[in-house]
Amino acid sequence: MNKVDLVLFVEDSPVDAFIHRKVITMSGLSNNMHHCTTGREALNFLGAISPGEPVPDLIFLDIRMPDLDGFEFLEQFERLPDRIKSAAKIVMLSSSIDESDLKKARSNPFVLAFVPKPLTIEKVTELFG
């Protein structure tokens, strides 16, 4: 497993957040995680990282969230400083089976992969093992 230093997951469902946390730990992907419950919270978190402080290398991003959804987050993510944008790879997660959602995710340059929920140890190993 190629370990990752810091993982950020943006997830509004407490049950799914629990699952993500367990999967990331048990797969050995990372021991360092930060959880934001809304897109807005995540943008604030990223924007507040000062130079020299650790930047997330991996972001698990839910699509369907109240307030700012996953795609709206991506739009605003583009406007963040380069040191933040270039460090992070984004994996979109969703229980959405909508074709247009899939296409939109895959065509975004910052998105590494679209993974249908649930996140499992197997899927993490497949992506990063």
Add this chain to the structure above:
Amino acid sequence: MLSSADNGGNEQLKAAFVPLNGTFSLNLVHSAEQLAAIPLNTIRVFIYAGSGDQTSWQENARQVRNANENPYFILISDDESMVSALTQGADLLVRSSEAEQLPLILGALLKRHSETVKKEDQKSATTETPASEKIDELRLKNSELEKINYELDRFVYSASHDLRAPLTSVLGLLDLLRNDTPAGEHQRLIDLMEESILKLDTTIRDIVAYSRNNRTEVNIEPVRIQPLVDEILREIKYLESGDVVLSECVRAEDEGLFLADKTRLITILKNLISNAIRYRHPARRPEVIVKVHRNAELLNVTVADNGLGINEQHLGKIFDMFYRTSDHSTGSGLGLYIVKETVKKLNGNIEVQSRVNQGSVFHISLPLIAENKQRFVLDE
């Protein structure tokens, strides 16, 4: 129609109502013998205004029921012990101070009856409708179908995600269970699975309620608020109310009898009361007050709570389909949408006022149906 009494209280009744279009007549009886003289199978509404004697009304009731399909039983009594009559076959208990509402109630009942008769007649009718009318009918049906299809598309898109989300959660939890999660954590996983499944169930129930509201006709009947609230509290017991005792937290202010679409009113109140409990403030005991107030034009219903309140930025969207302010809830996101649609179906209006951390008040106003304003005149 038939009324039975062994005291003079009848005079007030007699002055209050009479035949409606000659299709119904009023018979006043004062004794069992007089009752026996009437063809019992013609009785549609049986009003008993006797003294608080359970056996005598029940005896009359048995006689009438044996001869008739399903008459509507109204008891007029101030005796509190008569309340048990409601569980023994009586449909409505009216206090003597409320007797003036009988004309309205009878009007609603008779309207319902004549509509049923009309429907049966239509089924056996063989008259031809002119072609132009048929075309208009088809056009109307067509635009209704287009609207339904459009709503269905929107609905399927939203519902598919909201129905799948709890399932993907359960799949994720099952996968963790398979992957050697320590036994001590199993209980947690199982609790979370149950939570997701209950949430899915709530969503499905809400969808059914939504569909039912769309399709059934408006049906007005006499209602009291307290029994309605009692019924709702029984139904929402399964809610995550924690250590909250629902009957102590939800209070109804009873203004007596009024006319409304009972099923739809239950749907509206059930959703508002559930939300008030779900979004209660963590630091204090939830308090929900349901008030119904009738004035000349409107039936005003308010549901007030002391919960978390709703942020101003969300206020405009809370009635949207599947809109949720956060995922920290067991709700489906359909509740307020259903409330809005139900109120719309009754030609009413709904407004909300709210302060974050203080609570919310929902105001619903329903126009009284035209029949409510009908006044009966004494014929003799």
